[in-house]
Amino acid sequence: MDALTLPLTSTLIKAQDLRRYFPFKKGLFGREMALKAVDGVSLEVAEDMVLGVVGESGSGKSTLARMVTALDRPTSGDVLFRGKSVFKMDRHEMKQFRRAVQIIFQDPFASLNPRATVFDTIAEPLRIHRLAEKKNIEGKVAGLLKDVGLGPEILRRYPHEFSGGQRQRICIARALAVSPRLIVADEPLSALDVSIQAQILNILSGLKKRDRLSFIFISHDLRVVEYLSDEVAVMYLGKIVERSGAERLFEKPLHPYSTGLFASVPAIKVKEMSGALPEKMKIAEELKKEAPKGDIPSPIDVPPGCPFHTRCPKRFAPCDKVVPPLMEPAGLPGRLVACHLWNPY
Amino acid sequence: MSKEAISAPLLDIKDLNISFQQAKGDIRVVNSVSFSIPQGTIFGLAGESGSGKSLTALSIMGILPGSAKARGSIRFKGNEILNLSDGKMRSIRGKEISMIFQEPMTSLNPVLKIGYQVKEAMLAHLPVSKKEAQNRAIELLRSVMIPSPEARMNDYPHQLSGGMRQRVMIAMAIACNPSLIIADEPTTALDVTIEAQILDLIDKLREERNLSVLLITHDLGAIARHAHTVAVMYAGRIVELAPVSEIFSGPKHPYTIGLLESIPFKNKKGVPLKPIPGSVPPPWALPPGCKFSDRCGFMIPACQQAEPELEEITSGHFSRCIRAQEMKWTL
Numbered sequence: 001m002d003a004l005t006l007p008l009t010s011t012l013i014k015a016q017d018l019r020r021y022f023p024f025k026k027g028l029f030g031r032e033m034a035l036k037a038v039d040g041v042s043l044e045v046a047e048d049m050v051l052g053v054v055g056e057s058g059s060g061k062s063t064l065a066r067m068v069t070a071l072d073r074p075t076s077g078d079v080l081f082r083g084k085s086v087f088k089m090d091r092h093e094m095k096q097f098r099r100a101v102q103i104i105f106q107d108p109f110a111s112l113n114p115r116a117t118v119f120d121t122i123a124e125p126l127r128i129h130r131l132a133e134k135k136n137i138e139g140k141v142a143g144l145l146k147d148v149g150l151g152p153e154i155l156r157r158y159p160h161e162f163s164g165g166q167r168q169r170i171c172i173a174r175a176l177a178v179s180p181r182l183i184v185a186d187e188p189l190s191a192l193d194v195s196i197q198a199q200i201l202n203i204l205s206g207l208k209k210r211d212r213l214s215f216i217f218i219s220h221d222l223r224v225v226e227y228l229s230d231e232v233a234v235m236y237l238g239k240i241v242e243r244s245g246a247e248r249l250f251e252k253p254l255h256p257y258s259t260g261l262f263a264s265v266p267a268i269k270v271k272e273m274s275g276a277l278p279e280k281m282k283i284a285e286e287l288k289k290e291a292p293k294g295d296i297p298s299p300i301d302v303p304p305g306c307p308f309h310t311r312c313p314k315r316f317a318p319c320d321k322v323v324p325p326l327m328e329p330a331g332l333p334g335r336l337v338a339c340h341l342w343n344p345y
Numbered sequence: 346m347s348k349e350a351i352s353a354p355l356l357d358i359k360d361l362n363i364s365f366q367q368a369k370g371d372i373r374v375v376n377s378v379s380f381s382i383p384q385g386t387i388f389g390l391a392g393e394s395g396s397g398k399s400l401t402a403l404s405i406m407g408i409l410p411g412s413a414k415a416r417g418s419i420r421f422k423g424n425e426i427l428n429l430s431d432g433k434m435r436s437i438r439g440k441e442i443s444m445i446f447q448e449p450m451t452s453l454n455p456v457l458k459i460g461y462q463v464k465e466a467m468l469a470h471l472p473v474s475k476k477e478a479q480n481r482a483i484e485l486l487r488s489v490m491i492p493s494p495e496a497r498m499n500d501y502p503h504q505l506s507g508g509m510r511q512r513v514m515i516a517m518a519i520a521c522n523p524s525l526i527i528a529d530e531p532t533t534a535l536d537v538t539i540e541a542q543i544l545d546l547i548d549k550l551r552e553e554r555n556l557s558v559l560l561i562t563h564d565l566g567a568i569a570r571h572a573h574t575v576a577v578m579y580a581g582r583i584v585e586l587a588p589v590s591e592i593f594s595g596p597k598h599p600y601t602i603g604l605l606e607s608i609p610f611k612n613k614k615g616v617p618l619k620p621i622p623g624s625v626p627p628p629w630a631l632p633p634g635c636k637f638s639d640r641c642g643f644m645i646p647a648c649q650q651a652e653p654e655l656e657e658i659t660s661g662h663f664s665r666c667i668r669a670q671e672m673k674w675t676l
């Protein structure tokens with residue numbers, strides 16, 4: 001029995017207490033230290049669900065993506081795909097896993113082979129997984145290109161002939177070629193102009209509806225994550241600090257970091273104007289005050305206790321000593337937050 | 346002083362054209378751009394990559410690449426500064442007008458200490474002693490809210506985070522008390538919480554020092570929060586220019602509307618976005634007439650017959666569209 005014919009459970013992929021430490025030495029004879037890129041992350045993605053992962057640079061989003069797709073092994077913890085550990089799979093099971101879980105990277109300029117034509121790029125996974133007969137393969141590739149809004153006239157062309165948006169479409173077509181169940185998209189829009197971003201976003205959400213695909217959608221762009229996600233995990237310095245349904249999270253973030261992160265995104269809205277023009281738009285000042293002060297600490301030197309306490313406007317006694325666990329706050333079922341304010345124990 | 350002189354804008358650009366000279370003929374990348382920035386205000390220049398925003402900025406600083414040629418007029422404090430001689434421009438650049446670039450790591454010298462780099466412009470432009478420059482540099486670092494500035498003076502750029510480096514860039518930019526700062530995508534390389542801090546800092550300095558700022562960005566959110574006036578550029582042209590409150594409450598050009606439609610808003614969850622179809626054509630393959638016509642949902646045959654002028658629709662609100670009056674889009 002292979003991974004794809006296992007009985008359908010609603011949980012597609014599950015990460016259990018994932019940790020990834022990168023050891024390094026400080027100075028020539030210094031002691032061994034560890035950069036804790038991901039430090040105890042658990043999450044699950046159900047069928048037909050989009051999990052958004054937000055956080056700033058150094059929060060461990062990309063390392064998490066690499067472990068969930070088995071491109072990197074965790075220091076400890078496990079990734080279960082339909083109940084089976086991906087790090088204990090045999091060759092055959094691994095091939096099935098690789099087919100079911102696809103990844104799209106940030107930089108479409110670096111993730112296509114410059115010497116392969118569009119046809120070769122998209123046909124390769126079809127050949128490896130024997131998903132099309134030789135005589136049908138061209139039609140199948142053209143069909144995949146159509147799904148992402150590209151025409152068959154580009155089949156014999158090379159990546160350098162395309163714009164960033166077109167290349168990202170080609171990357172999506174390549175990921176779709178093997179009919180995956182889960183697509184891990186690591187900042188797929190951030191190299192693109194805003195009007196092109198919207199085109200790609202429409203393609204992704206259209207595919208989600210059509211094929212009932214699951215996504216882990218990693219982005220620093222909160223507007224996009226809010227638009228696309230069913231559930232959202234907020235990461236900070238290797239930990240998930242808050243996780244809940246997208247709507248409720250954006251409606252009322254619980255963790256002070258989430259609040260601050262959301263407050264940092266300038267709202268595009270029009271409020272009442274006064275005085276002579278040019279007049280600046282009035283923005284929600286109360287939100288502006290909550291934007292986090294100071295710098296993100298280096299992941300080499302994560303503060304003790306709550307990793308956010310150095311920037312937190314609401315810190316109190318236990319914050320710099322005790323690491324708050326990610327748990328359900330009283331009276332808010334279905335939500336998870338790692339903050340002493342919400343977890344009085 | 347007459348009333349006109351008081352209200353005369355600090356920077357006044359008229360009919361700016363920039364072209365690259367190629368063997369096959371000139372390629373025009375900035376086309377009759379005109380705008381002005383009054384003292385103490387932030388002017389936002391928005392548009393996607395290749396729209397000509399950065400070249401416009403470089404021409405104000407007089408640092409266009411060698412193969413580019415600029416024509417038209419850029420008046421700063423009433424004096425023409427376009428195509429000024431290198432020597433004359435040097436006395437303005439860094440002193441009267443300074444610039445903050447996108448990537449603070451590549452715009453700071455990695456082998457020189459922060460303190461030296463902040464002092465450099467002051468020693469070049471101002472009659473100050475080394476000691477005075479040292480003290481002023483510390484004050485500048487303090488004013489951009491760098492913690493323990495005395496200690497940071499002896500750091501090298503690699504010892505600072507991206508946000509701190511951008512603060513150093515801002516300290517350098519204001520070192521000689523300029524009246525205009527050009528910020529070209531100053532926060533694109535930074536995280537959102539740091540981006541908010543940097544833009545708030547620029548805004549605070551503007552208010553304290555009565556600076557004018559030309560803020561170049563592709564982020565309409567940053568414009569909405571910080572700018573007074575905004576110009577949207579497409580294919581080397583300003584297609585819409587208006588007070589910021591106007592442009593977000595009632596945009597009058599289909600391209601601006603397309604940009605706003607491309608941003609996912611809270612209330613539109615699950616509804617497909619309406620992005621602008623296609624992509625920006627290269628400057629040698631623009632359509633006849635209106636340069637946006639090949640991607641525009643409002644296109645009528647008249648659009649491709651002649652290029653529309655940038656016309657005033659309501660007071661202070663300009664649009665380069667023959668159907669501007671019909672645009673009824675709201676947020």
